[in-house]
Amino acid sequence: MSTEENKVVYTPKDFKSDQEVRWCPGCGDHAILSSVQRTMAQLGIRREKYAVISGIGCSSRFPYYMATYGFHGIHGRAAAISTGVKTANPDLSVWTITGDGDALAIGGNHLIHAVRRNVDINLLLFNNRIYGLTKGQYSPTSVKGQVTKTSPYGTVEPPFNPGELVIGAKGKFFARTIDGDIKLSVEVFTEAAKHEGTSVVEILQNCVIYNNGAYADITNREHKEDRQIVLRDGEPMIFGKNRDKGLVLDGMQLKVVKIGENGITEKDILVHDSKVNNPGLHMMLVNMKWPSHPVALGVIRNVAAPTYDTAVHVQIEKIKEQSPIKNMTDLLHSGNTWVVK
Amino acid sequence: MTKKRELIELDDVVIRFSGDSGDGMQLTGTLFSNTAALLGNDIATFPDYPAEIRAPQGTVGGVSGFQVHIGHSDIRTPGDLADVLVAMNPAALKANARWLKPGATIIYDRDNFTPKNIQKAGYKEDPIAEDRLQDFNIIPAPITSLTKEALKDMNLDMKTVLRSKNMFALGMIYWLFNRPLKYTEEFFQQKFKRKPEVVEANEKVLKAGYYYAETIEALHSTYVVKPAEIEKGVYRNINGNTATAWGLIAAAERAGLQLFVGSYPITPATGILEELALRKDLGVITVQAEDEIAGITTSIGASFAGLMAATTTSGPGLALKSEALGLAVITELPLVVVNVQRGGPSTGLPTKTEQSDLMQVLWGRNGESPVAVVAASTPANCFYYAFEAGRLALEHMTPVVLMTDGFLANGSEPFKIPDMEKMPEIKPPIVPEGTEDYMPYKRDPETLVRGWAIPGTPGLEHRIGGLEKDKNTGNVSYDPANHEEMTHIRAEKVAKIVEDIPEQKIEGEQEGDLLLVGWGSTYGHLVSAMEELAAEGKKVGLAHFNYINPLPANTDEVLGKFKKILVCELNLGQFANYLRMNYPKYEYHKLNKIQGLPFTVAEIKDEAKKLLEE
Ligand SMILES: Cc1ncc(C[n+]2csc(CCOP(=O)(O)OP(=O)(O)O)c2C)c(N)n1
Ligand code: SF4
Ligand SMILES: [Mg+2]
Numbered sequence: 001m002s003t004e005e006n007k008v009v010y011t012p013k014d015f016k017s018d019q020e021v022r023w024c025p026g027c028g029d030h031a032i033l034s035s036v037q038r039t040m041a042q043l044g045i046r047r048e049k050y051a052v053i054s055g056i057g058c059s060s061r062f063p064y065y066m067a068t069y070g071f072h073g074i075h076g077r078a079a080a081i082s083t084g085v086k087t088a089n090p091d092l093s094v095w096t097i098t099g100d101g102d103a104l105a106i107g108g109n110h111l112i113h114a115v116r117r118n119v120d121i122n123l124l125l126f127n128n129r130i131y132g133l134t135k136g137q138y139s140p141t142s143v144k145g146q147v148t149k150t151s152p153y154g155t156v157e158p159p160f161n162p163g164e165l166v167i168g169a170k171g172k173f174f175a176r177t178i179d180g181d182i183k184l185s186v187e188v189f190t191e192a193a194k195h196e197g198t199s200v201v202e203i204l205q206n207c208v209i210y211n212n213g214a215y216a217d218i219t220n221r222e223h224k225e226d227r228q229i230v231l232r233d234g235e236p237m238i239f240g241k242n243r244d245k246g247l248v249l250d251g252m253q254l255k256v257v258k259i260g261e262n263g264i265t266e267k268d269i270l271v272h273d274s275k276v277n278n279p280g281l282h283m284m285l286v287n288m289k290w291p292s293h294p295v296a297l298g299v300i301r302n303v304a305a306p307t308y309d310t311a312v313h314v315q316i317e318k319i320k321e322q323s324p325i326k327n328m329t330d331l332l333h334s335g336n337t338w339v340v341k
Numbered sequence: 342m343t344k345k346r347e348l349i350e351l352d353d354v355v356i357r358f359s360g361d362s363g364d365g366m367q368l369t370g371t372l373f374s375n376t377a378a379l380l381g382n383d384i385a386t387f388p389d390y391p392a393e394i395r396a397p398q399g400t401v402g403g404v405s406g407f408q409v410h411i412g413h414s415d416i417r418t419p420g421d422l423a424d425v426l427v428a429m430n431p432a433a434l435k436a437n438a439r440w441l442k443p444g445a446t447i448i449y450d451r452d453n454f455t456p457k458n459i460q461k462a463g464y465k466e467d468p469i470a471e472d473r474l475q476d477f478n479i480i481p482a483p484i485t486s487l488t489k490e491a492l493k494d495m496n497l498d499m500k501t502v503l504r505s506k507n508m509f510a511l512g513m514i515y516w517l518f519n520r521p522l523k524y525t526e527e528f529f530q531q532k533f534k535r536k537p538e539v540v541e542a543n544e545k546v547l548k549a550g551y552y553y554a555e556t557i558e559a560l561h562s563t564y565v566v567k568p569a570e571i572e573k574g575v576y577r578n579i580n581g582n583t584a585t586a587w588g589l590i591a592a593a594e595r596a597g598l599q600l601f602v603g604s605y606p607i608t609p610a611t612g613i614l615e616e617l618a619l620r621k622d623l624g625v626i627t628v629q630a631e632d633e634i635a636g637i638t639t640s641i642g643a644s645f646a647g648l649m650a651a652t653t654t655s656g657p658g659l660a661l662k663s664e665a666l667g668l669a670v671i672t673e674l675p676l677v678v679v680n681v682q683r684g685g686p687s688t689g690l691p692t693k694t695e696q697s698d699l700m701q702v703l704w705g706r707n708g709e710s711p712v713a714v715v716a717a718s719t720p721a722n723c724f725y726y727a728f729e730a731g732r733l734a735l736e737h738m739t740p741v742v743l744m745t746d747g748f749l750a751n752g753s754e755p756f757k758i759p760d761m762e763k764m765p766e767i768k769p770p771i772v773p774e775g776t777e778d779y780m781p782y783k784r785d786p787e788t789l790v791r792g793w794a795i796p797g798t799p800g801l802e803h804r805i806g807g808l809e810k811d812k813n814t815g816n817v818s819y820d821p822a823n824h825e826e827m828t829h830i831r832a833e834k835v836a837k838i839v840e841d842i843p844e845q846k847i848e849g850e851q852e853g854d855l856l857l858v859g860w861g862s863t864y865g866h867l868v869s870a871m872e873e874l875a876a877e878g879k880k881v882g883l884a885h886f887n888y889i890n891p892l893p894a895n896t897d898e899v900l901g902k903f904k905k906i907l908v909c910e911l912n913l914g915q916f917a918n919y920l921r922m923n924y925p926k927y928e929y930h931k932l933n934k935i936q937g938l939p940f941t942v943a944e945i946k947d948e949a950k951k952l953l954e955e
Contacts, residue, residue, distance in 0.1 A: 017804070019816060048799040053642065056807070063804050064817060069796035071645050072806025073638065074668050080635040084642025084650075085796070087628060088601050092646065092796055110638075113631040312628075316621045323622030328594045331587065331623065332758045336524070337577045338379050340568075 008046055012037040015047070017067045023058060028179030028205035029126065033065055035185035036095070036124070040068070042186075043093075043193055051092045053082045055107060057099035058133045059126035059205070076107030079114040082121045083308075090309040093193065096123040101131045104140040104160050112169040117308035118197040122189070125162055125200060128207040129214050136210035148210070162202045163286030167279045167301060173199040174286060175299040178219055179206060184230065184297060191299045197307050218295050229294040231285065233302075236269040239294050246270070247293075254284045256293060274302035347562035348519070353412030354566055355420030356514060358507075359437050360429030362396045362405040365507040369427075370407025371753075373514060376524045378578040378755050381568025382411040385720075385865060386580075387419035387939070388751040392608070392691045399461040404436040413567045417865035419752065421941035425517070427510045429453060429484070431462035438472040446478040448513060450506070452485035482553065484509045491549035492542055501539070505546045512550025519565050522547055572757060579756040581720040581749035582612030585679055588727025589651050590623055592677075595728075596735050596767035598649040603628040603639030605658060608691045609747040610681035613653040633661035637678070641665060644674040645805070647771075647795030649731060651677035656685050656698045660705070666740055667706045670831065672805045673782075673791050675734040675769065678712075679727070682746040684937045693937025694748035696861055697912035699919065702742045703890060709828045711835040713737065714889040716744040718864035721756035723749055726887060728764065735769040737838055738790045744889070746911075748862045748939050774798050781805055781815035789834035836891050845884055845893035847902070853880030855953055856903035858929075860886040860916050863909060863940055870945035879953060886916070892923060900927050905952050907932055909945055 015037040023029045040050060050068035054060035055078035063070030069092075073081045082096040096114075103111045103125050114121065130148065131137040137150040141162065145154040166174045173195045175188045185203070192199035204215045218227040229239035229247070237247040244259050246269035257264045274282070282301040288294060325331050356373065358366045367388055374386050387408040396403030410420040422442045428434040428449040441447070456466065464471050469479060488506040515522055526544055533539040579587075593600035602625065604614040618627045626643070630636040637652045644650035654662060659680050669676045682698045684690025702714055713733050717726040723745055730743040772779055772792040781803045784791045794801035803815060811818035812827055847856070849871045859867045864885045871883040884899050886892070893899075900906060900920070908917035909932040917929040932948045934940055 046799070048797055048802055051646070051796045054806075063806070066804070067802055069802050070804035070806075071642070071672075072804065072808060073641075074664055074807050077634060077638040077665065080630065080638040081642040081645075083628065083635070084601070084603060084639030084644075085646045086642075087626060087639070088599075088643035088646035088648045088650075089797060109631050110635055113635070312626060316624055316626065319621035320624065325620075325622045327761070328587070328591045328623065329761045331590070331620070332577070332761070333575065335577065336375065336379055337575050337758065338381060339575050340381060340571055340573050 008044065010041040010047065012041045015040050015067050017065050019064045021065050022061065024209050026208040027058070028128065028207070029059055029062070031179045031182060032124070032126065032185065032203055032205065033062065035182045035189060037066070038182070039186050039189040039193065043190065045093050049091065049093050050095065051085050052095045052097060053085060054078050054097040055099070055102035056133065057102045057131070058207075059099040060097055060102060062097040076102055076105070077110060078102060079107060079110040079121075079123065082123070083114050083117070083119045086119050086121050087309045087312055090120065090313060094121040096121050098123060098125055099132070100125065100127045100129060100139045100141040100162075104162065104165070112165070115166055115169040115171045115198045115200065118172060118305055120196050120198070120307040120309050122192045122199045123201070125202045126205045127162060127202050128205045128211055130207050130211035132207045132210055161287060162200070163300065164283065166200045167283050167286065171200060171301065172197045172303040172305045173299070174282070174301045175199070175201045176204070176286070176297050177201060178204045178215065178297065180219065188299060191302065195302055197305055218290050227290045227294050228297050231272040231274070231296055231298040231300055233272055233274050233299070236266055236271050238266070238269055254288060254293060274299050277303050349562050349564050351564050351566050352414055353410060353416060354425065354518070354564065355408060355410045355423045356425045356427070357406055357408045357423040357437060357440070358427045358510065359404055359406040359433035360507070361398050361432070362391055362393065362403050363398070364405065364429045365504065366405045366407050366429070369507045369511050370409055372511060372525045372528060374409045374753060375528075375578055376515070376520050377409070377411040378576070379524055380520070382566055383414070383416040383569035383571055384578070384754055385410045385416045385419045386753045387748065390692055399430055399432050399458050401432045401436045401462060404433050406433070406437065411566050413569055415569070415571070416754070417869045418939070418942060421943055425514070427514065429507070429510065431459045431464060431468050434468050434472070435462045435464065438474060441477070444477055446480065447474065448480045448482055448510065450484035451481035452483050454481070480557070482513065487549055487553060488546050491545050495538065495542060495545075497538070497542060501542065505542050508543050508546040509550035509553070512547040513554040516551045516554035517563055519563050522551060571755070574757040576755045576757055578753050579721055579724070580612070580751060580753040581717065581723040581745055582610070582681070582751070583616050584721055584723035584756065585717070585727045585743070585745060586613045586616035586620070588724040589617070589677065589731055590620060590625060591724070591761065591764060592728045592731025592735070592767060593649040594623070594761070595764050596649055596731070596769055598647070598769070599624050599626065601626045601628075601640060601643035601648040601650045602652065603630045603636045603643070603650070604653045605630050605633045605636045607655045607658045609683055609750040610653045610655045610658070610679065612750060613679060613681070633658040634665060637662040637665040640676060641669050641672070641674060644669070644676050645672070645796065647793070647797075649675070649735060651679065651731070653679040653681070655681050655683050656701065657688065659698065659701060663706045666712065667708060667710045668807050669740040670706070670710045670712060671807055671809070673738045673831070674740075675738055675793070676740040677727070677730045677734050678740060678742045680742055680744050681750045682744060690937040692747065694746045694862065694939060695912060695935065695937060696746060696863070696910050697915065697935070698744070699889070699912065699915040702744060703919065709832065711832045712890070713739055713741040713835050713838050714744065715741065716861040716887055716889055717749055718861055718885060718887055720749050720752045720754050724756065732765065732767045733838060733841070735767050736790070737788065737834065737841070738770065738793060739835055744861055746862050769793055771795060772798070772801055774800065776801065779803070780813060782810050782812060788837055789830055839891040839894050842888045842891070842893060844895045845886065845899045847899055848883045848885070849875050850880045850882045852902040853882060854903065855879070855881045855905045855907060855949055856900065857881060857883045857945070857949065858886070858906055858908045858916070858920070859883070859910060860889060863911065866940040866942050866945060867909060869942045870949065873942065874946060874949055879949070881949065897924050900924055905930060907949060907952055909940065911935060911939070
C-alpha cells in the first residue's frame with residue numbers, strides 16, 4: 001500500500017471467517033490455514049484485495065475458512081480459475097489452494113500452463129500423497145508401492161516430484177515447507193507473495209486419516225535436523241543437529257559431506273542462490289531425498305521474470321494508444337462501408 | 342476501353358466459385374462479395390470447404406466452394422442453385438453439377454481438364470456429356486496457361502504464378518457482371534504492402550481475366566444487378582463470427598465493463614477468438630487457454646472478478662466445458678458461452694453446418710442445471726443476439742448460451758450499422774460499496790437475481806463455489822429442503838427471463854393452414870419458402886425462434902393458430918421434441934436434414950406442399 005492512509009494493521013483473526021473448520025482433528029491443513037492467516041495479516045495488503053481460489057479436495061475447502069474473497073471451484077481447475085481472476089484484475093492478490101490430485105492429476109495441464117505463462121499467483125500445493133476427500137486412493141505423488149484403497153497390492157507407477165515438474169515447466173519460483181512448521185511456512189508464504197509470477201509452494205501435509213506419517217521419517221523431532229535442510233539465500237547449505245553436515249558438488253552430483261572430515265571446511269560447502277536463472281542446481285536440490293540426502297525446504301528457486309497478467313495489460317494499453325479505434329462506433333464504421341440513401 | 346455487348350438486368354444471381362482447397366476459392370468469393378456489397382447489392386454467402394487444409398488434390402472430397410447470392414431485392418439465402426459456376430478442375434465440376442440451374446453458365450479451366458484429372462474426379466472421359474451439361478453455357482477457358490502468359494515477364498516462381506490463377510477467374514466474373522476491379526486492387530495493395538511484386542502479379546492476372554472475358558465470343562452478354570432497395574443507412578459486409586465478436590464487445594461497452602474471453606481454437610468458432618484478439622484497442626482481454634476447460638474456467642474467474650466474461654467454442658469444446666458451465670450455474674455468475682455448431686457426433690464434420698447441439702446445450706450437464714439459450718438466425722444478427730446474450734447474462738446473473746453454426750459463422754451479408762447510443766444500456770446488479778448485511782445469495786424478490794459483489798470492494802468479502810449454498814447466507818448447506826428450494830429458485834430465475842424478452846412473431850399469414858417453425862440459421866431458407874408459398878396462395882406462416890430457453894411467453898398461442906405445424910431443422914428433430922415436451926397438445930410434423938448442408942428452399946416448399954395437400 002503506497003499511502004499512509006491505506007496502511008492497515010491486521011491480526012490473523014481478521015482473516016478467519018465465521019465458518020466452522022471441518023477438517024479432521026490433527027489434519028495438517030489446520031496449521032497451514034493458520035500460517036496463511038498469519039502471513040496475510042502482516043503483508044500490508046488490504047483484506048478486500050485477497051482472492052483465495054481452490055479446486056476440489058479436502059484442502060480446497062480452504063477458501064470457506066478465510067474472511068477474504070473466495071471461490072471454491074471444480075476439481076483440477078484452481079489454477080485456471082485463478083488465471084482468469086488475476087488476468088481480469090491484476091490488482092488482486094490471488095492465492096490458489098490445491099491438492100496433489102487437484103494440481104497434478106486432473107489439473108496437471110492447467111498447472112503447467114499457469115507456471116509457463118508465469119501468472120502472478122501464489123499456488124499452495126497441499127501434498128499429502130493421497131486423495132483425502134474421496135477417502136484414500138493413491139495420487140500422482142504417492143510413493144511407488146504405496147498401499148491405498150485403489151492400490152491394495154501397492155502402486156506400480158512412479159510418482160511426480162512437484163518441484164521437478166514446476167521447474168520443468170519453466171517455473172520461476174518453487175518453495176517447500178512442512179504443515180506443522182508455522183515459522184518456516186510464514187517465511188516461505190511471504191516470499192511467495194513478494195515474488196511476481198507463479199509462486200508454487202509445496203507443503204508436505206499430513207493426512208492423519210488416510211496417509212498418516214507420510215513424512216514422519218523426515219519430520220519426527222528426533223531426526224528432523226539431520227534429514228531436512230532449510231535453504232536460505234547467501235547461506236551455506238549446512239544442516240544436521242550439530243550443524244556439521246553440508247552439501248557439495250561432486251562432479252554432477254550433490255553430495256553430503258561432514259565438515260571437519262577429509263579436510264572439508266565450511267568454505268567448501270555450497271552457498272544457496274535461489275536467484276540464478278540456470279535451473280540445474282535447483283533441480284538437484286528439489287530432487288534430494290532422504291536417506292541419501294536431506295529434503296530441501298525453504299525457497300529453492302526465486303527468479304524474476306515478466307508476468308503474464310502484466311504483459312496482457314501492457315499490450316492492451318499500447319494498442320489502445322496506437323489504434324484510431326476508440327469505441328464500438330469507431331469499429332463499426334472502420335474499413336469498407338457504404339451508404340444506402 | 343470496352344466494347345460492351347448486350348446488357349441484361351437481373352434481379353438476382355447466384356455464383357459459385359469452386360476448386361481445389363489450395364486454389365484460393367474462399368478468397369475469390371470473399372473479394373467478389375465485398376465488391377458486390379460495396380456497390381450496394383444485397384448479398385448472402387456460403388463458404389463450403391473440406392476439413393483438410395490441403396485435401397487430396399483433384400478429388401471431389403478436396404473441393405472447396407464459395408457460393409454468393411447477390412441481388413437487387415431482399416436476399417435471404419445463398420441460393421439453392423447457381424446461375425454461374427467457376428470450376429477450376431474436373432472435380433469441382435463433378436461436385437457441383439447437380440447444384441446448377443438449367444442452362445447455367447459454366448466457366449472452367451480447360452488446362453486442368455486433362456485425361457488424368459478427369460478420371461481422378463470420377464469421370465470417364467467427357468465430363469460435360471457424362472453430366473449431361475451439353476445445353477449449358479459452357480466456357481472452357483485456358484485459365485492456367487493465360488495466367489502463366491500474363492506473368493511470364495515477372496520472373497516469379499511457378500508456385501506463385503499458379504497461386505494467382507484464381508484472380509483470372511475473378512477477372513472474368515467481374516467483366517461478366519460489370520464490376521469495377523478497384524476494390525479488389527485496393528485489397529491487394531493493403532494486404533501485400535511490403536510485397537509489391539505480389540500486388541503487381543495479382544493485378545496483372547485479374548486484368549488478364551477481365552480482358553479475356555471481353556474478347557471471347559462465348560460470352561454473349563454482360564449482366565447488371567442493381568443496388569438493392571434496402572433500408573437507408575450505413576452498411577458494411579459482415580460474417581457471423583465477426584458479428585458475434587462485435588456483439589460481445591458492444592454489450593461490454595453498454596455495460597461499462599471490460600470484456601474477457603478465455604477460449605481454445607476450434608472450427609468453426611475460431612474466427613470469433615481471432616477477431617476478439619484484434620480488439621485490444623477496445624480493451625478486450627483474450628486468453629488462448631490450454632484447453633476448453635481452461636477457456637471457460639478462466640472466464641468464470643474473470644466473471645467472479647467483475648468483468649463481462651465469455652467463452653467461444655463448438656460442440657466438442659462445449660462437451661468439455663459442461664462441468665464448468667454447471668459451476669457458473671450454481672455460483673450464479675454472468676457468462677456468455679457461444680456454441681458455433683458443426684456436424685457431430687465427436688469430431689464429425691468440422692467444417693459443415695448442423696443444428697444438432699440443442700439438447701446438449703439445454704441439458705448436457707449433471708444435475709438440474711438451467712441455462713438461458715438464445716440463437717442467432719442470420720450472419721448479421723449474430724451481433725444482436727451476442728449483445729442480447731451479454732445483456733441477459735449480466736442482468737440476470739446467469740450463464741447464457743448463444744447458438745450459431747458453421748453456416749452463420751462463415752456466411753456474410755450486409756449489416757446496417759447500428760447506432761450504439763440506441764442500443765440498450767446494460768445494468769448488472771453490482772453491489773455498491775457500503776452495502777450493509779451483504780449476503781451473496783440474497784436476491785431481488787421479483788427477478789430472483791442475486792447481487793454481484795466484486796473482489797476488491799471493501800466490506801463485501803464473501804465466498805462462493807460449487808457446493809450447494811444456503812439460500813440466504815450463501816454458506817455451504819447440505820440441508821435437504823434448502824437444496825430443493827435452491828434447485829427451484831435457479832430454475833425459476835432462468836424461467837423469469839421470459840418477462841424480459843419479446844413475444845414470438847409470426848411472419849406471413851397470422852393464422853391458417855400451416856405454420857413453418859424453425860430456429861437459428863435456417864431463417865433465410867424458411868422465410869424464402871414461406872414467401873414463395875404465400876405467393877402461390879397458400880395460407881402459411883413462419884414462427885422462427887431466437888429465444889430458446891425460456892421460450893417466448895406467447896409460444897403456445899402462436900402454435901395454436903395453424904392447422905398444421907412443420908418444424909424444420911438440421912438435426913433429427915430436437916427442437917420439435919423440445920416443443921412437444923413443453924406443448925404436448927400439438928402434433929409436430931418434422932422436416933429434418935443432416936447432411937452438413939443448409940436446407941434448400943425447394944426442399945422446404947416440397948415438404949410444406951405435401952402437408953398442405955394431405
Ligand atoms: C470431476 C471430478 N472428478 C472426481 C472428483 C472426486 N474427487 C474429489 S476430490 C478428489 C481428489 C482429491 O485429492 P487431492 O487433490 O489430493 O486433495 P485432498 O483431498 O487430498 O486435499 C477426487 C478424485 C470430483 N469431485 N470431480
Ligand atoms: S481426510 Fe486427511 S486430508 Fe482430509 S481432512 Fe481428514 S486428515 Fe485432512
Ligand atoms: Mg491429496
